[in-house]
Amino acid sequence: MPSSKNLIDKNCLPKHIAIIMDGNGRWAKERGYERIYGHQNGVVSVRETTEAAAETGIDYLTLYAFSTENWGRPQKEVDALMELLVDTIEKETPTLNKNNVRLLTIGDLSRLPLNARGKLQKCIGETAKNTGLSLVLALSYSSRWEIVNAAKTIGQALLDGKIRVEEIDEQVFSDALTTKSIPDPDLMIRTSGEERISNFLLWQLAYSELYFTKKHWPDFRKEDFYQAIVDYQNRERRFGK
Ligand code: IPE
Ligand code: IPE
Ligand code: MG
Numbered sequence: 001m002p003s004s005k006n007l008i009d010k011n012c013l014p015k016h017i018a019i020i021m022d023g024n025g026r027w028a029k030e031r032g033y034e035r036i037y038g039h040q041n042g043v044v045s046v047r048e049t050t051e052a053a054a055e056t057g058i059d060y061l062t063l064y065a066f067s068t069e070n071w072g073r074p075q076k077e078v079d080a081l082m083e084l085l086v087d088t089i090e091k092e093t094p095t096l097n098k099n100n101v102r103l104l105t106i107g108d109l110s111r112l113p114l115n116a117r118g119k120l121q122k123c124i125g126e127t128a129k130n131t132g133l134s135l136v137l138a139l140s141y142s143s144r145w146e147i148v149n150a151a152k153t154i155g156q157a158l159l160d161g162k163i164r165v166e167e168i169d170e171q172v173f174s175d176a177l178t179t180k181s182i183p184d185p186d187l188m189i190r191t192s193g194e195e196r197i198s199n200f201l202l203w204q205l206a207y208s209e210l211y212f213t214k215k216h217w218p219d220f221r222k223e224d225f226y227q228a229i230v231d232y233q234n235r236e237r238r239f240g241k
Pocket of ligand 3: 022023024
């Protein structure tokens with residue numbers, strides 16, 4: 001079968017693609033395994049997708065890896081996910097450097113275990129000078145958390161006399177979010193057939209094209225990523241005009 005990669009128009013690539021990586025647990029259960037087996041296999045899809053994004057020339061790839069609400073999962077699953085995160089970051093840093101990928105994070109990292117935070121900071125530091133793809137990991141992230149935080153930041157700036165009420169506009173608000181200086185996603189992909197946003201980038205997705213696939217995340221491969229881009233390129237974005 002010919003690859004959808006050849007159908008991609010390099011002149012109108014999405015600058016930023018965001019993905020809700022969903023369906024790991026169901027993927028494992030369907031095969032008679034524990035949910036964590038699905039998360040482990042999801043790492044392969046993260047690697048493939050990151051590589052595909054870098055090769056295609058995408059500027060930003062944001063992956064929703066762990067939500068604020070996910071802290072409410074059974075402790076055993078949370079611990080296993082954190083361990084997987086630490087292992088993966090450590091193992092993948094050389095590959096990120098080889099592919100000129102810079103790692104960034106959004107979310108409330110203060111809730112992560114100390115060793116996970118340390119490994120993340122190390123990887124962020126070691127890839128900071130890379131000029132290709134920016135890989136943004138959303139960790140302990142939720143959009144309402146982020147928006148409330150932005151309101152607090154702006155409120156404090158008002159109290160401190162650093163800004164006047166009349167000066168608060170969309171730019172000021174955007175700059176108070178964790179995604180400051182990251183362009184809004186052009187395309188948002190969610191795997192596993194669920195068609196909802198689940199507290200992900202509510203402000204930033206205002207005019208993003210949404211793409212849903214029934215595939216569970218551990219089955220997501222480069223070809224699926226290319227197909228989503230081709231689908232995106234066949235849409236007409238009107239921005240209300
Ligand atoms: C997505 O897969 C990964 C995380 C949320 C960490 P799930 O764990 O949500 O798997 P399903 O949706 O229950 O199948
Ligand atoms: C969204 O998936 C969060 C991540 C992919 C990290 P969930 O599986 O947690 O969301 P719901 O519960 O289906 O809305
Ligand atoms: Mg899920």
